[in-house]
Amino acid sequence: MHKSPVLAALLLALPAAAAVPQLQAPEEVREMLSRYLEFGEVADAPAQAAFERRMQREVAKLLATEGYFSPHVVLRQHGDELLLAVLPGPRSRIGSVHIEIVGDLDPERRESLLRAWKLPAGQPFRQADWDEAKQALLAELLAVDYAAARLQESRAEVDPEARRVDLTVVATSGPRYRFGELQISGLKRYSEDLVGRFNRSVKPGEPYREEKLLALQVALQGTAYFSSVSVMLEHDDNSTAASADGWVSAPVRVQLRERSPYQLSFGAGYSTNTGARVEAAYRSSDLFGRAWELHTGVRFEQLRQTAYADVFFPPDDEQRRDGVGTAVEHSDIENLGIRRFAIGATRLQQFGSIEQRLGINWQEEQQSPQGSPSTTARALTAQLGWIWRHARDPLDPAEGISLQLQLGGGSKALLSDQDFFRTYLRYSQGIPLGASDALLFRGELGVTFAPSAQGIPQDFLFRAGGSNSVRGYAYQSLGVKQGEATVGGRYLATISGEYTHWINPTWGAAVFVDAGNAVDDRQAIDLAVGYGVGARWRSPAGPLGIDLAYGQREGKLRLDFSLAIPF
Structure with missing residues (x-):
């Protein structure tokens, strides 16, 4: 059956069905082209021609940034599909590199800058690498002595037939x-x-x-x-x-x-150590109009309640930062009730990567262990501490070392109820095992030298257990039994090992083993062991963890985590 001439003309006059062209290109350039090219529906022959011309211009510009200067771009029909076929052609490489630095530079530094050039002959040309190499040269000049250094000339001469790009850079150092x-x-x-x-x-x-x-x-x-x-x-x-x-x-x-000198903040959170909490804090950075910093607030936790006020002064000529403060606290942890009042002064100084803290503190503490008589301990103490950190990212424990040493003590001759000298050492180290795996080791040693623990505030004794100590045991539940309560001992030892595998950049899974205890007789120390598995989340404030730990001594599973929500 034959179509009439009129019907054939009508069919030819109808617009073609709109189609979105598909990209056909080698793998090495397909991802870049797909990211930056914008494809729309193409309905008829004039639109196809316009689309093809636009693609030829845009593809050429994009591929030139990767060193392809003679691409072939064509739009063709393949069955019911429109294909944009791209052949990038041969890639150009760096031919010669001419670098001139105008100015009064030491020959050694001039030679060092030339050796550090990042785009040598023979390397494939990429616009991003070319820009980075120029800026790196300028940055090296600007970093030392030459604050007015600038790029006077930069030129990339392309020879598509020879597949060669010759580079010229002229930098001026200035005075x-x-x-x-x-x-x-x-x-x-x-x-x-x-x-x-x-x-x-x-x-x-x-x-x-x-x-x-x-x-x-x-x-x-x-x-x-x-x-x-x-x-x-x-x-x-x-x-x-x-x-x-x-x-x-x-x-x-x-x-x-x-900055505004006044700030009022509120917060709420939950910790498996001390339970739910709410808190309010006030800060002033210009107390009495003297640029003194005041930090004061109250914190109400299920097991502990605290009110505090601290004043910090600007650093002196030797960069020492002094402060004074006071605090009152009530807690009831592991059947040990404590009411404490403290007042003290500190001096903070930084020596490179070492932070040094000196302090003097007086406190009075009423201890009420359940099932045992209440006692009061008073102490005037001098304290000295150092913290050394070496880490690329302080919020990432996967790589870095931290070492903390504290010394402090009091004497009966100076307003204390007992002669004692406390020493404490904490060590942690993260060891990366490739991009997705890491080990974390942590250990603590503490000794309080004293005739007995009587008359010593709990801050200068030791207890263990909880999310940052021996997981699988309640917070501060490892210590010396007194009545039905757990009180501090004069000796502490804990050790922990953890392996983490990051499933993706945000979430990871961990396995760990902890061991430790606090005792009052070093001959009787018996480490409690806990082990388990956990989940890790890389939050903006640092990794947060949820751990399910088994306390071998008690034969119980315990969930450990800490999460705060500011508002």
Whole structure:
């Protein structure tokens, strides 16, 4: 049967069914093209031609960033499908590299910069690598002495037929710079002297170092006084005013925005150690108009209630930070009731990666063990502690070492009910085992040297058990039995090993073994063992865990976790 000429003309005049073209390209470029190309429905022949022309332009631009300078792009019909076929062609590689650094550089440093160039001859050309190599060269110049360094010229000459890209970079170092005086702006409430107290890195007359500017910015940003901080050298790129030795002094601009000096916060949470809690805290960073920091608040937990007030002073010329504080506390943990009042003073100082804390403290403590008479312990103590941390990310325990040592004691001759000297050592280390696995080891040793535990506050004795100690046993349930209560002993030993496998970047699974105890006779120490499995979550505040642990001594399973919800 034959169609009439009129019917054939009508069929040809009907629009073709709209279709979305499918990409056909080698694997090495398909993912990039799929990510950046926008495909829409193509309905007829004119639309197909326009689409093909647009794809030829866009594909060429995209592939050029990966070193493909002669692609072939065509749109064709394949059955009922439209295919956008892309052949990227041969990839170009780096031919020659010419780097020139204009300026008065030491020959050794000039040679070091040339050796560190990140895009050598023979490597495939990628626009991202080219940009990164140029910026890395400039960053190395800017980091030390040459604050006005810049890229004067950068050129990539492409020869598609030879599949070759020749690179040329000309950088200008400019003069060497020294730090001048600090020029501080944005202060309304605080004085410039406060900024100087946190400045341990930028000293007028010293050679410019970018890392020292960053150190000052981080130090100021980490205080309670400022919400934003910018620190930069106010250099003039066209300046020729150098001293006789060729150096230029430039002021350091410190731009600040002050934080509100008052903050009221509330929170709630739950811990398997001390139960549900609610808390309220108030902070002032300008107490009495003297830039003193006040931290005060109350915390109500099921097993413990605390009220506190601490005042911290700005650092002195030697970067020592002093503070005074007081606290009252009531707790009832493992049938041991405690009412405590304490007042004290501390001094905090940083020595590189070591934090040192000195303190003097007086406290009075009423101890009420269930089934045993109540007693009162008073102590005036001197305390000394060090914490050393070495970790790439302080919130990630998978890699890093932490070592903590505490010494402290009191004497009957100085307002204490007992002569004692307390020592405590805590060690933890994370060892990565590839990208998804890690080991974590932790250990504690503590000894309080004293004729007996009588008259010593519980803070200077030891108990074990709970989510951060020996899992599988209740919080502070491992210790010395007195009546129906568990009280502190003079000796502590705990050890823990944990293996974690991260299923994805957010969630992981762990297995662990803990052992430890606190006793009053070191000859009778008997480690309680707990082991189990757990889940790990990488939260913004650091990994949080839920552990199901079996306490071998008691033959019971126990769930350990800690989760807080601020609001």
